[in-house]
Amino acid sequence: MSRRDRNRSPLPRDPQLVTVDGFTHGGEGVARLQGKAVFVPGTLPGEVVRVQVEDDRARWARARLLEVVEASPDRVTPPCPYVPDCGGCDLQHATPAAQRRLKTRVVREQLRRLGGIDDPPVLECRAVGPDLGYRAQARLHAAPDGRLGFHRAGSNEVVPIDRCLVLGEGAQQVREEIGDRTGASEVRLRRFTPEGRGAAVLTPGPGPLELPGGDIEVLLAQPDGSTVAMRGDGEVEVEVDGLRFRVPALSFFQPGVPAAESLLREVVAAAGPIEGALVWDLYAGVGLLSLGLARAGAEVLAVEGDAAAVAAARRNAELNGLPLDARDEAVGSLLRRAVRTSTGVGGTGDGSGAGADADAGAGARPLDPPDVVVLDPPRTGAGEQVIADLVALQPAAIVYVACDVAALARDTRHLAVGGYRLRRAAPLDLFPMTHHVEVVATFSP
Ligand SMILES: C[S@@+](CC[C@H](N)C(=O)[O-])C[C@H]1O[C@@H](n2cnc3c(N)ncnc32)[C@H](O)[C@@H]1O
Known part of the structure; x- marks a missing residue:
């Protein structure tokens, strides 16, 4: 020590x-x-x-x-009988209004302490739908006796759970159809509406597997992270704000329809007037935000590292009759290449003067600099290099969608170094009953 x-x-x-x-x-x-x-x-x-x-x-x-x-006047008896054993929800002991007040406070504090902004322009955290029954997907683990449930907080011990109150009706039906006898060590399930198609991805356990009954897509997870479809093609459908999406069973999607709809609208509004503008949607998933931006008249370049999601984004664009240039590439590598193209030097790093094609890879096309950038990175945030390259391209606005406010705050500091100021941060309560909060943050020079 x-x-x-x-x-x-x-x-x-x-x-x-x-x-x-x-x-x-x-x-x-x-x-x-x-x-x-x-x-x-x-x-x-x-x-x-x-x-x-x-x-x-x-x-x-x-x-x-x-x-x-x-007790605080905000304290209530948790609606779920599995609290506090289940580690899934950690704020059920507060009223939903108090949960949102706390989230607003946390966003302000993080942007102040980690983001270095004295008085950050943070709006009140907004509800986006029901506070229970909102989740369309879940990841369940098997207890030693095979019953499925969630991990106890801070532990790998499984708390068996038959009925989860934050799961939507459609997803709960899938949970019931799967039962507890598949022999899987883990089940990832998804269904966006009770009428829609459901899917379950089973990770084999040590014993034999038994396929669940019911009319759901069933896939087997492979050790390399891929899946093999056992029943159906493994995709589920969802409609968000009039746009239709097909989502591969393991590709990222927002927790439910109201969440996806509110986020889509918030991001398109935050991007400002984008008709005819070139908008980059970084970390684009299956194209949820890309297609909202394309529908608003932007020319959209979507960048995503999950090949199945990129293929789905292209199909989703066709399904909705919208144009989309979707690239299967790591955001960091695309940005490095874009900076080299635009400056003719080695970006913010090596100053080697390497041309755009020197390490762009086969088939890489030249990149025009974006007017507006939307980015929705994973929990770790975008990081210093991605932000440095982004600001080097000088978009008029950057709309940062954050699922981790500490990561947003760290990236806010990097953006400030590049001359971009936080203009507005809108926290959305995409995950009621938990401490998680989504933030749509808008930056401009
Ligand atoms: C939070 S999700 C956002 C998806 C999308 N914006 C949406 O709302 O559905 C983050 C996405 O980034 C992708 N991703 C993670 N790291 C990446 C990287 N370095 N380059 C490209 N995509 C990445 C993940 O596969 C995932 O689809």
Whole structure:
């Protein structure tokens, strides 16, 4: 253990009374004990609680909630009987309105602390649909006796669950059709509406597999991450704001129809007047945002690294009669190439003067710089190099869709280095009952 990590002031291990005054972006209340920050899952700001310290580090500790002594007016009895055993939802103990207030507060705090903005222009977090029954997809794991459920918080132990309250009716039906006897170690399921087609991807367990009954697509997950269709073609259909999408069973899609619809509208509005403009949709998935932008009159270049999603994006464009240039390429590599094309030098990095085609790969086409960029990176964010290359292309606006607010805040700092300022951040409650929040952040020079 380094000197820095040594815990010089261990906290008492017997029950302690503390007042919660903070809230983390991971959804935990924060109290102070002997000056040290103590994270307490299941608590809300303003509450007085009895806790037991379980993990005591040099600079912080985590404690288990034993008793709520003075409850917040925002506290409610969780609607789901599996709380707190199931690790799926960590905010069911707060009213939905309070959940959204906390999310607004977290977005502001992260943009202030990690993003370096004194007074970030953050709107109130908005509901986008029902607070329960909204999820169209789930990833279930098998307990040793084969019953399916979700992981206990912070553990790989499976809590068997028959009925999940945040699952939509269609997805819940798939859960019931699958039952608990497939022998799979993991099941990923999806159905967007009760009328729509459902799909289940089974990961084989140690024993024999039994295909589930019901009228659903069934696929087997392979060790290399691909799938083999056992019944049907493995795709499900969904309609979002009048646009139709076919989604491969393992390609990314937003949690449900209302979520996808609100996000699509928010992003198209944030992009501003885009008729005739060249818009890049980076990390495009099966083309949800790309097609919304194309319908608004933009010429859209979609970039996505999942080959199945790119193929689906092209088919989805055809299905909706919209033009789309969809590229199967890592965003980082496409941006490097674009910077080299536009500057004639080695981007922000090597200054080697390498031409656009020097490492573009076979069949790569030249890239015109975008007027507007939409990016929706995975949880880790875009990162310094992607942002540096993006700002080097000087789009008039950047619309950043974030599912992790800390990653957004870090990228906000990188954008500021490149001269782009945050103009507006709109948090959307795409994941009620959990601490997760989606943010549509708009930047311009
Ligand atoms: C959060 S999803 C966004 C999808 C899409 N915007 C939507 O709303 O449906 C992120 C997507 O980025 C893709 N992805 C992750 N890393 C990538 C990379 N380095 N280059 C290209 N695509 C990537 C994933 O496959 C996934 O489809």
